Amino acid sequence: MAELLRLLSLQDSSTRVVMLSTASLAIAAALVGSLAMLRRRALVGDAVAHASLPGICLAWFVAGDRSLAVLLLGAFVLGLACMGTMALVQRLSKAREDATTAIAISGFFGLGIVLSRLIQNQPGGNRAGLDGFLFGKAASAVTSDAWLVLVVAGVVSATVLGLRKEFGLLCFDRAFAAGIGRPVHRLDALLLVLVAIVTVAGLPSVGVVLVVAMLVIPPAAARCWSVSLGTMLAVAAAIGAASAIIGTGLSAVLPPPGGASGGGWPTGPMIVLTAAALFVLSLLVAPQQGLLTAMWRRHRLRSSVQSSSGSMR
């Protein structure tokens, strides 16, 4: 309990930085994810995430440098390569977008698993490092890495907010945007690059498998509450930040599953479960479309109709 209090009051400076960086990343992911979802590109983040595993492995082989920045750069490069592959396959084959996405996700992830086996058999290669990338381990992140993520998240968020009028128009009516002379191809490409950046930056805390949740769940929850793009962005950011803070806190505070000697809870699943819980809550009680709200409204309507028809008799 004392541990929890210490964590939530952010007295410990390294916890403070880590928490802040995870939360700011969640905000950036929620903002970018909202646009990606409205542009019907929600799964691009998942493709990038899965392509990042071979990227990390390649960076490990090529650079020989194990710093987070280098590994993430490798992830980013392969993420872009994956998006390029998807666009190419789409153009060459008659496969639909969902199929090409599935092809890219599984193909790149398969390559990543093979490469990671090679690394495990190398001197100095250990499973623990890669596991961190698969499932996330924010609570134990190094302060310098946290600063890196914090800066990246800040730049991404500022870009989205600065251009939100243009991105909004692009997502709503691309033909009209092109008609008034907007560089729609470049805006589309920028959006995809932003998706790739937040996805890669989210790997250390949430992990390859689940990072797409940060791009999709908070925006999906926010949509239940919003009638305008501005509200949707704000609510998504708030839900993302709350999930990150609560999830990171839980993974640090809960007693480890394998006893004190075993590893702690991975942060990724905790963050994602928190976000999912907030999504379900939104689905149920949101003022416009909430399921419970709608039931309550129907109930009230029915009873008012009954009472008025009763009084007429």
Place this chain on the structure above:
Amino acid sequence: MSRSALEFHGVSVAYRDELVVEGVDASVPSASLCAIVGPNGAGKSTLIKAALGLVPLASGSVKVLGGSITAVRRDVGYVPQRESVDWEFPVSALEVALMGSYGRLGLFRRPGRAERAHAMDSLEQVGLAAFADRQISQLSGGQQQRVFLARALMQRAQLYLMDEPFSGVDALTEGAILRVLGELRQRGCTIVAVHHDLSTVRERFDHVLLLNKRLVAAGPVAATFTSQALQRAYGGRLAVMVDAAPGNAVTSAGH
């Protein structure tokens, strides 16, 4: 004002390896209400997109307001097909109208008080002032079409290109749109609209382009919109023919 607002010179457009518009030569006079008419797949929408520079030309050139589209973009308004956007999008009627100001605002400037007032005026003109704060999914099809028209009015253009502005609208909306188009033409604006309903071409438009991949006929409605021309445009698929005499225009197009 007798100059052409829009000129096509040998315009061809291809999607992948198929020509969808072939060698179209036509012009639309200034301050006219021009309908683009033709069967499904005749390249009507494509011709409008070619004028806006949204699709690459396989050959030929387009002159818009006497120049290249890139030079006159701000003076060209556009109403895309209503079905081309997601009406569940989290945006209000007023915000959609405001998008009409973006062309003049540039990338980073946001619409301010002046733009909002103007957007309200535009909604007022199409009879939607009371619906400004409605989310667009809560509007009827006709109201959605009018929101698009309000957005085009915000553009304060000289030439308006519209893709089926009358498709699936109720009588109220039809009247509102016709009134607005009339006012625009009074001000000297030119309107070019893809139109599907053959029976209303004569009463609503004064100029017509009949298209079936190639240009079949172009000119003033009275002289151009004849049963022979229609027969050629629709390739004999018209169930009931239009009589050349006005007032007898009862048609239905078979597919």
